[in-house]
Amino acid sequence: MDYKYIEQLLERYWAAETSPDEEAVLRAFFAQRELPEAFAAYRPLFQTMQEEAQTHLDARFDERVLARIGMKDEQHHGRRPFMVRLRPLMHAAAVIGVAVTIGSVVNHIAQGTPEKPLWDYNAAAYQDTYSSPEEAFEVIDNVLQDIRHTYREATADAAQTDSVAADSSHNATPATRK
Numbered sequence: 001m002d003y004k005y006i007e008q009l010l011e012r013y014w015a016a017e018t019s020p021d022e023e024a025v026l027r028a029f030f031a032q033r034e035l036p037e038a039f040a041a042y043r044p045l046f047q048t049m050q051e052e053a054q055t056h057l058d059a060r061f062d063e064r065v066l067a068r069i070g071m072k073d074e075q076h077h078g079r080r081p082f083m084v085r086l087r088p089l090m091h092a093a094a095v096i097g098v099a100v101t102i103g104s105v106v107n108h109i110a111q112g113t114p115e116k117p118l119w120d121y122n123a124a125a126y127q128d129t130y131s132s133p134e135e136a137f138e139v140i141d142n143v144l145q146d147i148r149h150t151y152r153e154a155t156a157d158a159a160q161t162d163s164v165a166a167d168s169s170h171n172a173t174p175a176t177r178k
Protein backbone atom coordinates (compact mmCIF):
# COMPACT_ATOMS: atom_id res chain seq x y z
CA MET A 1 0.00 0.00 0.00
CA ASP A 2 1.21 3.53 -0.79
CA TYR A 3 1.57 5.85 2.21
CA LYS A 4 2.77 8.99 0.42
CA TYR A 5 -0.15 11.05 1.76
CA ILE A 6 0.71 10.07 5.35
CA GLU A 7 4.40 10.87 4.71
CA GLN A 8 3.42 14.29 3.34
CA LEU A 9 1.17 14.92 6.33
CA LEU A 10 3.97 13.96 8.70
CA GLU A 11 6.39 16.32 6.96
CA ARG A 12 3.84 19.12 7.21
CA TYR A 13 3.11 18.15 10.84
CA TRP A 14 6.78 18.46 11.82
CA ALA A 15 6.87 21.88 10.11
CA ALA A 16 3.72 22.91 12.07
CA GLU A 17 1.74 23.47 8.88
CA THR A 18 -1.10 20.98 9.34
CA SER A 19 -4.70 21.87 9.99
CA PRO A 20 -6.68 20.34 12.87
CA ASP A 21 -8.48 18.09 10.37
CA GLU A 22 -5.18 16.80 8.98
CA GLU A 23 -3.93 16.14 12.50
CA ALA A 24 -7.11 14.16 13.15
CA VAL A 25 -6.29 12.06 10.07
CA LEU A 26 -2.81 11.38 11.48
CA ARG A 27 -4.23 10.42 14.90
CA ALA A 28 -6.72 8.07 13.26
CA PHE A 29 -3.96 6.52 11.13
CA PHE A 30 -1.72 5.88 14.13
CA ALA A 31 -4.64 4.47 16.15
CA GLN A 32 -4.85 1.46 13.79
CA ARG A 33 -3.79 -1.95 15.10
CA GLU A 34 -1.55 -2.75 12.15
CA LEU A 35 1.04 -0.15 11.09
CA PRO A 36 3.90 -0.38 8.62
CA GLU A 37 7.30 -0.61 10.29
CA ALA A 38 8.32 2.77 8.82
CA PHE A 39 5.61 4.49 10.89
CA ALA A 40 5.75 2.37 14.05
CA ALA A 41 8.21 4.75 15.73
CA TYR A 42 5.64 7.59 15.66
CA ARG A 43 2.81 5.59 17.27
CA PRO A 44 3.69 6.41 20.93
CA LEU A 45 3.63 10.16 20.19
CA PHE A 46 0.19 10.11 18.61
CA GLN A 47 -1.17 7.67 21.22
CA THR A 48 -0.02 9.99 24.01
CA MET A 49 -1.61 12.97 22.26
CA GLN A 50 -4.87 11.02 21.94
CA GLU A 51 -4.82 10.03 25.62
CA GLU A 52 -4.06 13.60 26.72
CA ALA A 53 -6.93 14.92 24.62
CA GLN A 54 -9.30 12.57 26.43
CA THR A 55 -8.06 13.48 29.92
CA HIS A 56 -10.44 15.79 31.79
CA LEU A 57 -10.37 17.27 35.26
CA ASP A 58 -12.89 15.98 37.73
CA ALA A 59 -15.50 18.21 39.35
CA ARG A 60 -13.57 18.62 42.61
CA PHE A 61 -10.25 19.69 41.02
CA ASP A 62 -10.66 23.42 41.77
CA GLU A 63 -11.72 22.71 45.31
CA ARG A 64 -8.68 20.49 45.97
CA VAL A 65 -6.21 22.99 44.46
CA LEU A 66 -7.65 25.89 46.44
CA ALA A 67 -7.56 23.84 49.64
CA ARG A 68 -3.95 22.88 48.99
CA ILE A 69 -2.78 26.47 48.53
CA GLY A 70 -4.79 27.63 51.52
CA MET A 71 -7.47 29.66 49.75
CA LYS A 72 -11.20 29.34 49.91
CA ASP A 73 -13.36 29.05 46.85
CA GLU A 74 -15.17 32.40 47.07
CA GLN A 75 -17.79 31.38 44.55
CA HIS A 76 -19.04 28.44 46.63
CA HIS A 77 -19.02 30.11 50.03
CA GLY A 78 -21.52 32.85 49.25
CA ARG A 79 -19.01 35.67 49.57
CA ARG A 80 -17.96 37.57 46.49
CA PRO A 81 -14.47 39.03 46.07
CA PHE A 82 -14.00 42.67 47.02
CA MET A 83 -13.50 43.96 43.45
CA VAL A 84 -16.63 42.17 42.27
CA ARG A 85 -18.62 43.84 45.03
CA LEU A 86 -17.25 47.24 43.97
CA ARG A 87 -18.24 46.87 40.30
CA PRO A 88 -21.60 48.68 40.63
CA LEU A 89 -19.81 51.64 42.24
CA MET A 90 -17.18 51.65 39.50
CA HIS A 91 -19.91 51.64 36.86
CA ALA A 92 -21.67 54.53 38.56
CA ALA A 93 -18.40 56.50 38.80
CA ALA A 94 -17.76 55.92 35.10
CA VAL A 95 -21.25 57.14 34.18
CA ILE A 96 -20.78 60.25 36.34
CA GLY A 97 -17.38 60.90 34.77
CA VAL A 98 -18.81 60.67 31.27
CA ALA A 99 -21.71 62.96 32.21
CA VAL A 100 -19.37 65.57 33.72
CA THR A 101 -17.11 65.46 30.66
CA ILE A 102 -20.03 65.88 28.27
CA GLY A 103 -21.40 68.72 30.41
CA SER A 104 -18.04 70.50 30.39
CA VAL A 105 -17.77 70.21 26.61
CA VAL A 106 -21.32 71.50 26.11
CA ASN A 107 -20.66 74.37 28.53
CA HIS A 108 -17.44 75.29 26.71
CA ILE A 109 -19.19 75.24 23.34
CA ALA A 110 -22.12 77.30 24.65
CA GLN A 111 -19.79 80.02 25.97
CA GLY A 112 -18.15 80.41 22.57
CA THR A 113 -14.50 81.10 21.85
CA PRO A 114 -12.55 83.28 24.28
CA GLU A 115 -11.80 86.85 23.22
CA LYS A 116 -8.05 86.35 23.46
CA PRO A 117 -6.67 82.92 22.54
CA LEU A 118 -4.46 81.13 25.02
CA TRP A 119 -1.50 81.22 22.64
CA ASP A 120 -0.96 84.37 20.63
CA TYR A 121 0.96 83.91 17.39
CA ASN A 122 0.94 87.61 16.62
CA ALA A 123 4.62 88.65 16.33
CA ALA A 124 3.77 92.30 17.01
CA ALA A 125 2.23 91.38 20.39
CA TYR A 126 5.22 89.24 21.40
CA GLN A 127 7.24 90.51 24.35
CA ASP A 128 10.63 89.09 25.40
CA THR A 129 11.05 87.72 28.90
CA TYR A 130 14.67 88.84 29.20
CA SER A 131 16.16 92.15 28.17
CA SER A 132 19.29 90.70 26.56
CA PRO A 133 20.45 87.39 25.08
CA GLU A 134 23.26 87.24 27.66
CA GLU A 135 20.73 87.35 30.50
CA ALA A 136 18.67 84.55 28.89
CA PHE A 137 21.83 82.48 28.35
CA GLU A 138 22.85 82.93 31.99
CA VAL A 139 19.45 81.73 33.22
CA ILE A 140 19.51 78.70 30.91
CA ASP A 141 23.10 77.90 31.94
CA ASN A 142 22.12 78.00 35.63
CA VAL A 143 19.16 75.69 35.05
CA LEU A 144 21.30 73.20 33.12
CA GLN A 145 23.93 73.23 35.86
CA ASP A 146 21.23 72.50 38.45
CA ILE A 147 19.97 69.59 36.32
CA ARG A 148 23.52 68.24 35.90
CA HIS A 149 24.12 68.47 39.66
CA THR A 150 20.82 66.71 40.47
CA TYR A 151 21.57 63.98 37.89
CA ARG A 152 25.02 63.32 39.38
CA GLU A 153 23.56 63.09 42.89
CA ALA A 154 20.84 60.70 41.73
CA THR A 155 23.27 58.40 39.89
CA ALA A 156 25.64 58.39 42.89
CA ASP A 157 22.74 57.48 45.21
CA ALA A 158 21.61 54.74 42.82
CA ALA A 159 25.14 53.31 42.57
CA GLN A 160 25.45 53.35 46.35
CA THR A 161 22.08 51.61 46.75
CA ASP A 162 23.07 48.97 44.17
CA SER A 163 26.38 48.28 45.91
CA VAL A 164 24.67 47.97 49.31
CA ALA A 165 22.09 45.58 47.84
CA ALA A 166 24.82 43.53 46.17
CA ASP A 167 26.81 43.33 49.40
CA SER A 168 23.78 42.25 51.40
CA SER A 169 22.89 39.52 48.89
CA HIS A 170 26.46 38.12 49.01
CA ASN A 171 26.46 38.12 52.81
CA ALA A 172 23.05 36.47 53.10
CA THR A 173 22.81 32.84 54.09
CA PRO A 174 21.26 30.40 51.60
CA ALA A 175 18.16 30.11 53.79
CA THR A 176 17.51 33.89 53.57
CA ARG A 177 18.03 34.20 49.79
CA LYS A 178 14.66 32.88 48.65
